Amino acid sequence: xxxxxxxxxxxxxxxxTMVYRDEQTYAFRDINPGAPTHILIVxxxxxxxxxFMINDDEPLIGHLFTVAKQIAAQEGLAEKGYRLVVNTNAxxxxxxxxxxxHLLGGRQLLKMG
Ligand code: 5GP
Ligand code: ZN
Numbered sequence: 001x002x003x004x005x006x007x008x009x010x011x012x013x014x015x016x017t018m019v020y021r022d023e024q025t026y027a028f029r030d031i032n033p034g035a036p037t038h039i040l041i042v043x044x045x046x047x048x049x050x051x052f053m054i055n056d057d058e059p060l061i062g063h064l065f066t067v068a069k070q071i072a073a074q075e076g077l078a079e080k081g082y083r084l085v086v087n088t089n090a091x092x093x094x095x096x097x098x099x100x101x102h103l104l105g106g107r108q109l110l111k112m113g
Pocket of ligand 1: 005014016017028029030031032033040086087093094095096097
């Protein structure tokens with residue numbers, strides 16, 4: 001997916017502030033943070049959105065949550081609280097079509113909906 005922004009970030013073609021990396025996952029700080037801590041956790045495999053997940057992706061997507069839990073603890077958010085969000089398509093506000101988990105915290109977050 002040569003025209004995918006997050007694939008380019010994963011490959012290091014576009015700079016980012018890394019928070020975590022393993023073989024399956026890359027996490028980096030959002031360029032336009034919506035909270036004091038705003039980190040994006042992405043699979044290194046390109047998947048456009050939740051709509052394009054296949055059953056074999058379940059362990060990979062589950063792993064994103066395990067990584068999110070570890071990062072939340074590192075950022076000092078585990079007890080205070082944090083929010084994990086996955087936007088899908090236009091009405092949810094998805095702008096980058098490489099599946100990603102937003103980790104938000106560090107302030108009181110408003111109720112959603
Ligand atoms: P979405 O709206 O698709 O759920 O989230 C995309 C996120 O990517 C947005 O929060 C946006 O600020 C972030 N973003 C867009 N371009 C870049 C970039 O070049 N670098 C980083 N670090 N984040 C980006
Ligand atoms: Zn991609």
